[in-house]
Amino acid sequence: MSRPPFSTDEQDRKRSPRMTQIGFIGLGSMGMPMAGNLLRKGFNVRGFDLRAESVSKFEGLGGTGAASVGEAAHGADVLVLMVVNAAQAKTALVADGALSALAPGGTVILMATCQPGDVVDIAQEVEGAGRRFVDAPVSGGMAGAVNGTLTIMAATPRPTFEMVRPVLEAMGDKLYHVGERPGQGATVKTVNQLLCGVHIAVVAEAFALAAKTGVDLNILLEIMSGSSASSWMLKDRGPRMLESNPDITSAVDxxxxxxxxxxxxxxxxKVALPLAAVAHQLFLATSGRGEGAADDSQVIRTYMAMNGSASA
Known part of the structure; x- marks a missing residue:
């Protein structure tokens, strides 16, 4: 949906943290620190979460708590959605009234991981209501959310991207404009998750083979981390695979x-993705045994169970 160019006054207002009211929906393990970083950058943030204790915690950070989605979005220039999935985003925007409560000409930034087709549908709803839409999923996990070092993959018309750049830069230090159309950001995040999931699964598979033959996995990890077989996921998830109950940075589910x-x-x-399908089944099997809340590195437990190997 085409829009007239932004006036200088509007651009200045949007770029000034103290003049920009942000509504933030989803104060979970990533949403909370993301909203906290917006506060630290001087933005006025009104936050909502289904869990009252999360809203109270956000107020403790200096934010303004909201009793409902509509209250969080009321009159906001920018509404950030860091919810679980597209269904929650649609419910918040339409059924719970966030979209109608948003300031006229306001902007919705969807930062959750969603199926690209669902993002297109949400964008049509938002733009049909006279608001702007930014498809901006993130990568970097809880550590990136806490440290403000998330990778943000934004798809939206260039003028809108530039307008919300200060908001996005408050939450991430690797900001990319990946396209003009809704769904393009979601597609880039989908590719990222394909690679991440397959990499974690294949590290577990390699460790399972070594464990079955009695190789010391600590030595294996040291060797592989310095070889051509190394990867970021090997170095990050590998050490946690050697722990029985590592801290949870990203869950199996x-x-x-x-x-x-x-x-x-x-x-x-209509693209065949056989490796992604196998990796999905392995994570699903781990969750099916009641370990969905465990750290995602613990997909190795499924390999160990299948192969009758001793626990890593």
């Missing part, structure tokens, strides 16, 4: 969801 999105995107585009 996150990859059950995200690889499901990958496969749905493949079906929609």
């Amino acid at each position: 996150i990859f059950v969801k995200d690889l499901g999105i990958v496969l749905e995107a493949g079906r929609s585009a």
